[in-house]
Amino acid sequence: MSLRLFLAIPVPPAIAVRLSALETNVPGASWRSPELFHLTLSFLGEVDEATARDIDLEVGRIVAAPFEISLSGTGSFGGKEPTALWAGVSAPPDLSRLAASCESAVRNAGLAPASRRYKPHITLAYLHNTLDYDVANYLQDTADFRTEPFWVDHFCMYSSRATRSGSHYVEEAVYPLTGQARAG
Secondary structure (H helix, E strand, O other), X not given: OEEEEEEEEEOOHHHHHHXXXXXXXXXXXXXXXXXXXXXXXXXXXXXEHHHHHHHHHHHOOXXXXXXXXXXXXXXXXXXXXXXXXEEEEEXXXXXXXXXXXXXXXXXXXXXXXXXXXXXXXXXXXXXXXXOHHHHHHHHHHOOOOEOOOEEEOEEEEEEEEEEOOEEEEEEEEEEEOOOOOOOO
């Protein structure tokens, strides 16, 4: 059996409420529900159970201290043919270092390196046949979006399962950021 996995920082409930408030009437937008909000560190894709165990072992070796981040502004992917809306992340270099550590752990477990440069964001909506004009208006209306800072003291491995009502995420493992190696 294979699992569709990713490593991510969960979004605190109060921040998820703030993100949900960004939902407006953008034609063709499929808005994500608050329980699906997360900050991806590494997308792993479909992996078998043995590889998932290897990834868990390698990721469990990551040593990092907690850090603070906040969300700031909005953006989109896809240019003239927009595919997604996102909230931006204001973070110290700790976030990039954690993402790089996750990528190294994933490579050590035998997966290929990520094909894209890391761009921290939280996906708000996927877009279907949405005009770039509508996206530009949305981005203008939400440009001043900011959240209060919040602490990141752990991250998780999630599996993604497709259901009739959309994706469902299951927390498979939790990795505390203590500045110390996780006990095995």
